[in-house]
Each structure stands twice: as C-alpha cells, then as structure tokens.
Amino acid sequence: AQSVAQPEDQVNVAEGNPLTVKCTYSVSGNPYLFWYVQYPNRGLQFLLKYITGDNLVKGSYGFEAEFNKSQTSFHLKKPSALVSDSALYFCAVRDPRNSGNTPLVFGKGTRLSVIA
C-alpha cells in the first residue's frame, strides 16, 4: 500500500533563511509525488510534482523539491523564506503500478511559520 509521512507537524524559520519541509514515502515502485500548499481558509493549491526525469523539480513561488530514491524522500525547499510562505504544506504520493488507478494519498501536513 502507498503511504506518505511528514515527520514534522510544525517548522519555524526566520525570514530570509532557507527552509525545508520533509516528506518520506512508501510505495512498491517509482512514485508520483506532489506538494500542495494551503493558506488559511482556502483550498489546497498545487506547488510541484515529480513523475519522472530530473530529481530536482522546480515549482511555483520559488519552491523546489528533490526526489531521493535511496532515502525515499521528497523534501520541499526554498532558498530564502518569506513571511507570506507561512501556510500548511501537504505531500502526496501515488504508486503508478496501482492497477486500480486510485487517487493521491496525502500526508497529515506540516505547518510552516516564517518569522519576520
């Protein structure tokens, strides 16, 4: 069965510092991996995805994520955090070998707080 874990409920970072939000996954084969962001009282917004190819994926708002197969990780990063990046971040995964073509499985979310 596919699953995804976000080991940190909360991440605090100072504005201007680099940020990392961690995600690890568990699937049988090569995964499809996604990051979404949720601002207060809003729905989730797509940030980026990894399907195949280059392990470093660039997405919206200056975010990027690195797929690491040996560590089964897909950490979200940004070189310089902004206060406006403060939000709830979700990692999601799907095993493409799942013959049922089921939707994504989401992690529990990590709340990012960027302090001015």
Place this chain on the structure above:
Amino acid sequence: NAGVTQTPKFQVLKTGQSMTLQCAQDMNHNSMYWYRQDPGMGLRLIYYSASEGTTDKGEVPNGYNVSRLNKREFSLRLESAAPSQTSVYFCASSEALPAGGVSYEQYFGPGTRLTVT
C-alpha cells in the same frame, strides 16, 4: 474560469439532519473527489469519481453518499449527520486519474466548514 466551486461555505446541522454539499468545476475535468480535513489527520478521501457515471469509495466512505450528476457536478450527501462528521470538506477535480505514466494535479475548491451538534 471559476475553477472548483463549493456550496455552502458554512453549515451547522443537528444530529440526524441531512444535507447535500454541492461541487462544480468548469475545467472540463473527468475526475472529481471529495475529501474531509480534520486536525492532525490531513486529508482523507471519502469518495471519488473517475469519470461521469462512475463513483468509488475512498478511505472513509461510511455515512456518506455521492452523486456524479454530470461531468461538471459531484455532490456529497450526509443522510443522517453525526458529530463525528464535523469537519472541513473539500471537493477537487483533475483531468483524469493517474494512468499510463501520467499523473495530473488536482485542483481544490475553497471548502465547506460543517459543524454537527
């Protein structure tokens, strides 16, 4: 384009009452989904519809029913609401389900905040 719209935005029900949450998308997407979001639990899939005319159970379908009315609309019904169904409900859509080496991102509505007393 409005994207994914949901009505109502807020609702308070008494235990045992019924209601239907409405969702519509204008992106001509084939697949639609209903999730609930609870603190510390992330998003959990209730039901999904791979295409018009089909629906399937997700992780937490008990107490809910769905109708894919047409390609645009996917409704979620609570027949007899319970306090455990107090949650924020999100509808989402995507071009299709993942298949054949392609996985499309999902687009989410703004959510419905439901309280059952």
